[in-house]
Amino acid sequence: MKKSIVFISIALVLLSCKSTPENFTYSSNGKDTGLDRRINIQGIYITDHACDTAFFSIFRFSSDGKFSIATSGSVTDELIDCFEKENSSKHCEYLLNGFYILQGDTIKTQVVWPIGNGCVIFRDYIIQPDKSIINTSDYVEPHYTNLAYMKNYPSFYHNPCSKKAKFYPFNRRQQQEIK
Numbered sequence: 001m002k003k004s005i006v007f008i009s010i011a012l013v014l015l016s017c018k019s020t021p022e023n024f025t026y027s028s029n030g031k032d033t034g035l036d037r038r039i040n041i042q043g044i045y046i047t048d049h050a051c052d053t054a055f056f057s058i059f060r061f062s063s064d065g066k067f068s069i070a071t072s073g074s075v076t077d078e079l080i081d082c083f084e085k086e087n088s089s090k091h092c093e094y095l096l097n098g099f100y101i102l103q104g105d106t107i108k109t110q111v112v113w114p115i116g117n118g119c120v121i122f123r124d125y126i127i128q129p130d131k132s133i134i135n136t137s138d139y140v141e142p143h144y145t146n147l148a149y150m151k152n153y154p155s156f157y158h159n160p161c162s163k164k165a166k167f168y169p170f171n172r173r174q175q176q177e178i179k
Contacts, residue, residue, distance in 0.1 A: 021112060021117060021118040021119065021120050021144055021145070022144065025110070026065070026098065026099035026100065026101055026108075026109075026110045027065070027099055028064050028065035028066055028099050029064075029065070030064050031064065031065075032063050032064065033063060033064065033065050033100075033101075033102050034102065035061055035063060035100075035102055035107065036063050038102070038127050038131065039061075039127055039131050039132075039133055039167075040131065040167055040169070041060065041061045041062065041063060042169055042170055043060070043167055043168050043169035043170045044058055044059065044060045044080065044083045044084070044167075044168050044170070045058070045059050045060065045133065045165040045166065045167055045168075046058050046059075046075060046165065046166050046168065047135055047163060047164075047165035047166065048163060054073060055071050055072060055073055056071070056072055056073070056074070056075055057069060057070075057071050057135070058070050058071075058072065058075060058079060058080070058083065059083075059165075060083045061100060061107070065099050065100055065101070066097065066098075066099060066100075067097070067098050067099055067100040067109045067110075067111065068082075068083060068095055068096065068097050068098075068111075069095070069096050069098075069109075069111060069123070070082065070083075070092075070094055070095045070096065071094070072094070076091070078091035079091050079092075080168075082095050083095075083170075084170045096111035096112065096113065096114075096121070097111060098110045098111030098112060105126055105127045106124055106125070106126055106127070106136075107124065107125040107126075107127065107133065108122070108124050109122065109123045109124070109125070110122055111123075116145065116146050117145065117146050118145070119140055119144070119145040120140065120141065120144065121138070121139075121140055122137065122138070122139050122140070122141075123135060123137065123138045124136050124137040125165070128164065132164040132165065132167070133164070133165050134159070134162045134163065134164055134165065135159055135162060135165065136158065136159050136162060137156060137157050137158060137159060138156055138159070139156065139157055
């Protein structure tokens, strides 16, 4: 009987420590997605987060379906290095990593906010004819999180003030141009 209680206890702990939220469904199989033939992915994109905020979103795509993003009040060399050199400095602690899928002219992304049981943040980008991209949505599915503050995440399913993201290639220091 004692062994059964221990086994059940361990099983419950393992089940409660699920590594990703159930609505985190994208992944990378390591294969080329073809996104690099649609937009430039040899650098970072920077855009305003939304109409009502002063934050920047800094993000990048990899050819194998990986996506990284950080939201910050300023763009610094150290933060850019998080994307360019993929280092683990303290400036990179808020970098969120996830995946994207390409559906027609839409890049659909998912990243996990890694607190509590996690929370998936979805962002969609539309590829324009000139190969630029525009953030069209940014939302969470609140019924999948136990984080009260993420249930009120400033979501939008349609960006009312969308602007083209600015692209900065990795092969030059972009700090002076970004400010």
